Amino acid sequence: MQTFFIVAILALGFIITFQIAKASEYVAVLRGYERSRKQTNKINGFLLLAFLIIGLIGVVYCNERLKDKILGAPASDHGILVDRMLYVTLAITFIVFVLTQIALFWFSYKYQEKENQKAFYFPHDNKLEMIWTVIPAITLTILVGFGIFYWFKITGPAPKDAVQVEVVGKQFGWEFRYPGKDQVLGKKYFKNVNPAASNPAGQIWEDPANHDDIFVEQEMHLVVNKPVQLVIGAKDVIHDVGLAHFRLKMDAVPGTPTTMWFTPTVTTADMRKKTGNPDFVYEISCDQMCGKGHWSMRGVIVVETQEEYDAWMASKKPQYLVANPDKDPSVKKDTAAAPVPVTAAVIR
Amino acid sequence: MSETSTLHAGAVGHHDDHGHGHHEQSFISKYIFSMDHKTIGKQFLITGIVWAIIGGLFSVLFRLQLGYPDQTFPILETFFGHWAKGGQIQPEFYYGLVTIHGTVLVFFVLTAGLSGTFANLLIPLQIGARDMASPFMNMLSYWFFFLAGIVMLSSIFVHTGPASGGWTMYPPLSALRQAGDGQKIGTDLWLIAMALFIVSSLLGGLNYISTILNMRTKGMSMTRLPLPIWAMFFTAVLGVLSFPVLLSGAILLLFDRNLGTSFYLSDIVVNGEILPNEGGSAILYQHLFWFLGHPEVYIILLPAMGMVSEILSVSARKPIFGYMAMLGSMFAIAILAFLVWAHHMFVTGLNPFLGSVFVLLTLLIAVPSAIKVFNWLTTLWRGNIRFTPAALFAIGFVSLFISGGLTGIFLGNSTIDIHLHDTMFVVAHFHIVMGVASFFGMFAGVYHWFPKMFGRYMNNTLAYIHFWVTMAGAYLIFWPMHYQGLAGVPRRYLDKKGWVSFNQFADLDKMITVVSIIVFAVQLMFVFNFFYSIYKGRKVTTTNPWEANTLEWTTPINPGHGNWVGEIPEVHRWPYDYAKDGRDFIPQTEPVGANESKH
Numbered sequence: 001m002q003t004f005f006i007v008a009i010l011a012l013g014f015i016i017t018f019q020i021a022k023a024s025e026y027v028a029v030l031r032g033y034e035r036s037r038k039q040t041n042k043i044n045g046f047l048l049l050a051f052l053i054i055g056l057i058g059v060v061y062c063n064e065r066l067k068d069k070i071l072g073a074p075a076s077d078h079g080i081l082v083d084r085m086l087y088v089t090l091a092i093t094f095i096v097f098v099l100t101q102i103a104l105f106w107f108s109y110k111y112q113e114k115e116n117q118k119a120f121y122f123p124h125d126n127k128l129e130m131i132w133t134v135i136p137a138i139t140l141t142i143l144v145g146f147g148i149f150y151w152f153k154i155t156g157p158a159p160k161d162a163v164q165v166e167v168v169g170k171q172f173g174w175e176f177r178y179p180g181k182d183q184v185l186g187k188k189y190f191k192n193v194n195p196a197a198s199n200p201a202g203q204i205w206e207d208p209a210n211h212d213d214i215f216v217e218q219e220m221h222l223v224v225n226k227p228v229q230l231v232i233g234a235k236d237v238i239h240d241v242g243l244a245h246f247r248l249k250m251d252a253v254p255g256t257p258t259t260m261w262f263t264p265t266v267t268t269a270d271m272r273k274k275t276g277n278p279d280f281v282y283e284i285s286c287d288q289m290c291g292k293g294h295w296s297m298r299g300v301i302v303v304e305t306q307e308e309y310d311a312w313m314a315s316k317k318p319q320y321l322v323a324n325p326d327k328d329p330s331v332k333k334d335t336a337a338a339p340v341p342v343t344a345a346v347i348r
Numbered sequence: 349m350s351e352t353s354t355l356h357a358g359a360v361g362h363h364d365d366h367g368h369g370h371h372e373q374s375f376i377s378k379y380i381f382s383m384d385h386k387t388i389g390k391q392f393l394i395t396g397i398v399w400a401i402i403g404g405l406f407s408v409l410f411r412l413q414l415g416y417p418d419q420t421f422p423i424l425e426t427f428f429g430h431w432a433k434g435g436q437i438q439p440e441f442y443y444g445l446v447t448i449h450g451t452v453l454v455f456f457v458l459t460a461g462l463s464g465t466f467a468n469l470l471i472p473l474q475i476g477a478r479d480m481a482s483p484f485m486n487m488l489s490y491w492f493f494f495l496a497g498i499v500m501l502s503s504i505f506v507h508t509g510p511a512s513g514g515w516t517m518y519p520p521l522s523a524l525r526q527a528g529d530g531q532k533i534g535t536d537l538w539l540i541a542m543a544l545f546i547v548s549s550l551l552g553g554l555n556y557i558s559t560i561l562n563m564r565t566k567g568m569s570m571t572r573l574p575l576p577i578w579a580m581f582f583t584a585v586l587g588v589l590s591f592p593v594l595l596s597g598a599i600l601l602l603f604d605r606n607l608g609t610s611f612y613l614s615d616i617v618v619n620g621e622i623l624p625n626e627g628g629s630a631i632l633y634q635h636l637f638w639f640l641g642h643p644e645v646y647i648i649l650l651p652a653m654g655m656v657s658e659i660l661s662v663s664a665r666k667p668i669f670g671y672m673a674m675l676g677s678m679f680a681i682a683i684l685a686f687l688v689w690a691h692h693m694f695v696t697g698l699n700p701f702l703g704s705v706f707v708l709l710t711l712l713i714a715v716p717s718a719i720k721v722f723n724w725l726t727t728l729w730r731g732n733i734r735f736t737p738a739a740l741f742a743i744g745f746v747s748l749f750i751s752g753g754l755t756g757i758f759l760g761n762s763t764i765d766i767h768l769h770d771t772m773f774v775v776a777h778f779h780i781v782m783g784v785a786s787f788f789g790m791f792a793g794v795y796h797w798f799p800k801m802f803g804r805y806m807n808n809t810l811a812y813i814h815f816w817v818t819m820a821g822a823y824l825i826f827w828p829m830h831y832q833g834l835a836g837v838p839r840r841y842l843d844k845k846g847w848v849s850f851n852q853f854a855d856l857d858k859m860i861t862v863v864s865i866i867v868f869a870v871q872l873m874f875v876f877n878f879f880y881s882i883y884k885g886r887k888v889t890t891t892n893p894w895e896a897n898t899l900e901w902t903t904p905i906n907p908g909h910g911n912w913v914g915e916i917p918e919v920h921r922w923p924y925d926y927a928k929d930g931r932d933f934i935p936q937t938e939p940v941g942a943n944e945s946k947h
Binding site: 003010014017018020021022024025028037040041044045047048051055058059062066067069070071079081082085086089090092093096097100101103104105107108111112113114117118119120121122123124125128129132133136137140143144146147148150151152154155156170171190191193195202232235236237238240242244245247248249250251253254255256257258259277279280281283285286287288289290291292293294295296298 | 421423439440443512513514516518519520521524527528529530531613614615616617618619620622626627628629630631664665666667668669670671672673695696697700703704707708711712714715718719721722723724725726728729730731732733734735740743746747750751754755757758761762763764766767769770771807808809810812813816819820823827828831834835836838839840841842843844846847848849850852853856869873876886924926927928929930
């Protein structure tokens with residue numbers, strides 16, 4: 001019923017508009033095209049000026065309404081560089097935006113057709129062309145220079161003491177692997193992937209580096225102020241590790257591992273205080289179209305102190321021992337024969 | 349070529365009175381399998397309009413989901429069945445809508461509908477030729493486009509739904525049937541439709557290039573060409589050089605999907621199934637895709653720029669400022685367009701050094717773009733501007749091009765792109781600079797050349813309403829969207845309630861949805877105005893209604909096949925002699941006077 005009303009109102013509005021439009025054609029015929037053309041010219045000239053003024057006010061109003069809804073200060077060292085570059089660019093482009101839009105609409109208004117006005121024959125001027133080639137070129141060179149400088153800082157090699165964490169995207173969730181005490185992620189092969197045998201990551205158990213690797217899903221823990229290098233992969237299609245609060249992003253590509261490093265600078269607990277939101281968590285969003293669950297492919301990052309992190313880590317058992325309970329010293333021989341619980345339904 | 353020109357010369361003598369004289373032309377050869385460039389242009393335009401309505405309607409549907417994620421619309425279930433179960437758009441359907449919206453508007457409307465229409469209409473008319481170099485190829489070009497449309501349309505009706513991997517169709521998602529319903533037959537049909545489309549655009553492009561180079565009338569040197577023609581020329585060159593690369597990418601993808609090859613596939617465990625493929629590169633496709641994909645942006649923009657230049661000059665009664673600089677900047681854009689594709693791939697794990705090169709080249713493109721903007725501004729400065737609907741849309745184009753171009757400086761800088769990549773900021777950016785701006789160029793073109801196409805005017809009042817609502821609507825829809833992007837809201841998220849970081853924009857999304865429905869309704873009004881005016885519009889009574897200099901306004905009001913009655917006029921000057929020596933306008937056909945000042 002509601003839909004019907006909306007359609008009816010739209011149709012009615014349209015018919016009225018159309019009748020007015022037709023009538024105005026007849027009026028133009030009666031009054032003469034030349035005269036009515038001059039009148040609409042005036043109206044449109046005025047509207048252009050009004051559009052400029054209302055538009056500029058609208059830009060300010062929009063900013064007032066929305067500026068608190070964009071993310072606060074970045075929560076990583078690289079995020080500070082990204083934001084600085086963004087605001088420098090914003091300052092420059094905003095000046096250009098205001099000046100050129102004012103020129104555009106003001107010229108349109110000012111030089112609308114008038115009785116005794118003659119257009120000025122001005123086909124070219126090399127000096128002017130030179131000015132507005134060189135000035136943008138210089139400005140852009142500066143932006144490129146800064147941008148590339150920061151870009152190399154962000155994409156440069158990770159510090160030696162960075163912890164490696166493997167992040168793997170799949171339809172539609174995230175898996176993480178920590179290297180354990182030896183600080184080395186063990187080798188893996190995609191044909192070994194077998195969630196039923198507690199090997200969702202496809203680890204090669206013959207590689208001793210794998211024996212202490214810890215596997216978790218959906219929630220990643222990081223230590224505040226300690227650099228971390230993410231080794232990123234994907235199981236099925238391309239995903240993307242999007243970390244809005246850290247201002248970072250990297251694709252997860254099946255078959256081609258990528259990396260990204262950063263240092264988280266604010267703990268989740270501090271961020272909850274800062275934002276006044278007790279439910280705040282850092283989120284991993286999938287930023288690359290990956291199928292019907294793309295919009296819900298959410299992971300969580302907990303940034304915490306070293307002590308909290310160690311306590312969390314201590315509660316985890318290496319996946320090697322989960323998959324091979326007979327190798328687990330903490331499991332008694334007689335219970336080992338009992339069926340092993342599968343860690344989780346990894347792949348639906 | 350000589351054969352066709354004699355044929356036309358012969359034909360012209362026969363039908364003086366608007367082409368429907370005693371020259372036997374059946375309905376089919378005149379309106380359907382026509383080889384007249386003007387009719388083919390109209391065919392492209394009308395087909396483009398149909399596709400624009402479909403694509404626009406799809407965007408309204410997915411905006412409904414974005415603005416009102418919790419509300420149910422039972423009417424949707426009536427129309428779409430299980431795709432909108434319980435009156436709610438299902439994720440697979442949502443992604444199908446997004447994908448087809450993007451594909452259709454980028455390729456079918458803003459490439460074929462824009463270039464196809466105006467290159468066909470304007471090239472022979474403005475360079476002084478009786479038709480295209482190969483009218484037959486030209487006809488084929490349209491019919492391949494039509495066929496591509498049929499295949500694309502059919503993909504919407506297959507059981508598993510249309511392709512839903514996004515208009516970029518990245519593998520492995522698009523290569524794996526197991527990855528979702530939209531990756532089944534819908535994707536195959538999408539790829540076949542695109543292959544047909546590419547054939548169409550190549551046939552058209554080759555024709556445009558050879559016509560412009562070979563068939564100009566006497567005196568029409570390259571530097572006397574009107575700017576729309578130069579724009580179409582660069583567009584055609586871009587298309588001919590880049591579309592084959594997409595074709596190869598699409599064919600390799602079809603192989604991966606159907607023949608078990610591993611061009612793009614490696615190390616894949618999908619839906620619990622371990623695939624045998626090893627050694628392929630998913631990123632290879634992105635290189636192939638964007639090698640077309642970025643020039644494509646300029647394939648869409650350049651014709652709009654060319655027409656806007658022409659219309660601004662005619663409306664301001666003043667020569668376009670810096671004709672040679674306009675040519676130079678278009679040339680620079682055309683070259684650079686081939687060297688910036690990887691700026692779509694900054695976060696794919698691209699070598700950082702390579703990334704830095706692409707940053708430099710990408711931001712370099714802002715220089716010729718800036719030159720063009722300043723030249724347009726100077727064209728308006730001290731003019732005597734008539735605000736025809738076409739002029740308003742041209743002014744709107746410049747405004748949108750500035751706004752959207754400046755946000756490109758953010759995205760082209762890889763440091764900022766790390767944060768903004770694939771967020772709503774990108775959506776806002778390209779819709780303003782490429783989508784809406786090019787649409788404005790197209791509207792300007794339609795309003796300006798409608799009298800030439802149909803011998804009638806469109807209704808002015810409806811046209812002005814159309815302009816003002818669309819202009820305000822474009823900014824209301826896309827300006828605040830940048831803020832969503834700054835907050836990191838990713839593209840293609842159909843419901844943000846489950847997210848702590850992105851759930852603060854519910855009101856904004858509602859507002860955008862309401863405005864987009866209004867804007868869409870006004871576009872329907874434009875379509876109505878268009879078709880109504882073909883039959884009932886005020887008749888054109890003079891051959892040169894806008895008092896313009898270019899050659900198309902020397903043809904009869906309703907030119908027949910062959911365009912000019914008798915000899916093709918000779919050209920003596922450039923097309924922008926407005927306000928020269930105290931004269932309002934001097935047509936290109938007028939010989940240069942003895943005491944005339946030089947420009």
